[in-house]
Amino acid sequence: MKNLSDRTAGFTDSVIRRMTRISNQYGAVNLSQGFPDFEPPRAILDRLAQTAREDCHQYSITWGARNFREALAAKQSRYMGRAIDPEREIVVTCGSTEAMMAAMMTVVNPGDRVIVFSPFYENYGADTILSGAEPIYVPLQPPSFCFDPEVLEDAFRRQPKALILCNPSNPCGKVFTEEELKLIASLAKKYDAYVITDEVYEHIVYAPHHHIYFATLPGMWERTISCSSLSKTYSITGWRLGYTIAPPEITERIKKVHDFLTVGAAAPLQEAVIPGLQFGQDYYDDLLEKYTHKRNLFLKGLDDLKIAHTNPEGAYYVLLDISRFGYESDQEFCETLARDVGVGAVPGSSFFREPVNHLIRLHFAKKDETLLEALNRLEGLRTKIPVRH
Numbered sequence: 001m002k003n004l005s006d007r008t009a010g011f012t013d014s015v016i017r018r019m020t021r022i023s024n025q026y027g028a029v030n031l032s033q034g035f036p037d038f039e040p041p042r043a044i045l046d047r048l049a050q051t052a053r054e055d056c057h058q059y060s061i062t063w064g065a066r067n068f069r070e071a072l073a074a075k076q077s078r079y080m081g082r083a084i085d086p087e088r089e090i091v092v093t094c095g096s097t098e099a100m101m102a103a104m105m106t107v108v109n110p111g112d113r114v115i116v117f118s119p120f121y122e123n124y125g126a127d128t129i130l131s132g133a134e135p136i137y138v139p140l141q142p143p144s145f146c147f148d149p150e151v152l153e154d155a156f157r158r159q160p161k162a163l164i165l166c167n168p169s170n171p172c173g174k175v176f177t178e179e180e181l182k183l184i185a186s187l188a189k190k191y192d193a194y195v196i197t198d199e200v201y202e203h204i205v206y207a208p209h210h211h212i213y214f215a216t217l218p219g220m221w222e223r224t225i226s227c228s229s230l231s232k233t234y235s236i237t238g239w240r241l242g243y244t245i246a247p248p249e250i251t252e253r254i255k256k257v258h259d260f261l262t263v264g265a266a267a268p269l270q271e272a273v274i275p276g277l278q279f280g281q282d283y284y285d286d287l288l289e290k291y292t293h294k295r296n297l298f299l300k301g302l303d304d305l306k307i308a309h310t311n312p313e314g315a316y317y318v319l320l321d322i323s324r325f326g327y328e329s330d331q332e333f334c335e336t337l338a339r340d341v342g343v344g345a346v347p348g349s350s351f352f353r354e355p356v357n358h359l360i361r362l363h364f365a366k367k368d369e370t371l372l373e374a375l376n377r378l379e380g381l382r383t384k385i386p387v388r389h
C-alpha cells in the first residue's frame, strides 16, 4: 500500500491527552489535561435540560446560531470595548482548537512562516504542520518569560505571514504587558504580519495583572484574528464551543474554511450557554476569585513541600522544577509520578522548542479537595521517586 500522508507522518499523539489516559490507568489525581472537576454554572445546565425538548437539534447556521452570536457579540463588545458585528465578524467553531486551525488555514500558504513563542501550547505545532507553515520559535525566557525584542525582530525580518499569541499563556502563565503587546503590534505593522491570538484564559488573570485584547491595540483590529472559547470561562470544556472574531473581510474567509472543516458547532449547546453569555460582571469577578483562591492554595502547598515552581500571572497552570530528581526524560518522570505518587502531570518538553527536561506542568482547575489530595500525594514525592545520579 502507498504511504499515508507525509504531512502527518511525524505526528505524535497529544502528550496532554496521553497523560490523561495514563493518569486514568493508574488512578492518579489528574492534573495534566486542563479541565475542571467542578460543575458549570446552574443556569447553563438548567437551560441545557430545557433545550432537549426544543427545536434546536438540526444544524445551526454554519457560522453559528444567530442568538448565540448576538449574545456573544454583546458580551465581547463589552470586554473588548468595540462594537462587534455578530453577522460579519464572528464565526462559532468547535472549540478554540478549530478556531485556531481555521485561522491558520485562512491566513497561511504552504511554506509561509509563522512566529510561535516557546513554550507554547502543543496544538500550535500541529496547526503549523497541517497548514504547511514553517514555525519560527521565539523563546520566552524563564523565570519571567519575557522575550528579547531583538530576537523577536530577527524573527520578523524573516517575513512571517503571522504570529501566534497565546495570552494569558499556556503553559507558563505569562500575561503579556501593554508594553510587550505594543512592541509586537509595531513589528506586526512594520513587517506586515497577521496576529492570531488564543485568549481562552481572558477571564483568568490574577491581580495586579490585567488582560489586554490584542485586537484592541491601535491599528491591530485589521490584522488580528482573535480566537477564544467558552470552555474555561464557563467550565464546559467538553461542549467544544469556540469562536473567531475578526474584521469582515477575514471573517468571510474563515466562515468558508470552518464550513468545510466542521459545518458547525453543536446547535443545542450554543442555545444552552446563552444565559452564561448574559451573566453580569459578578460572574467574572467570582470566577477570578475562585481561581485566585485555588492558585494561592496550590502554590502554598507546593511551597510547603519545598517544590520550586513558576508563579502564574494568568491561566491555571504551574510549572514545577524536577531537576533534583536527575531524570533524562520528563515523560518517564511523569509516568513514574502517575504510577508511584498518584498525580498526573504533563512533561514540560512537550511545550518547549528548546531542549528542556526539568519542568512538568500541573493545573489547578480542580475542587479544593482534589487539590489537597494531590498535595497530600505529592508529599510522597521524595520518598517514592528516588533521585537519579
Ligand code: GLN
Residues within 6 Å of the ligand: 016, 017, 032, 033, 034, 035, 097, 121, 170
Ligand atoms: N488547554 C488544556 C490544556 O492545555 C486542554 C487542552 C485539550 O486537551 N484540548 O491542558
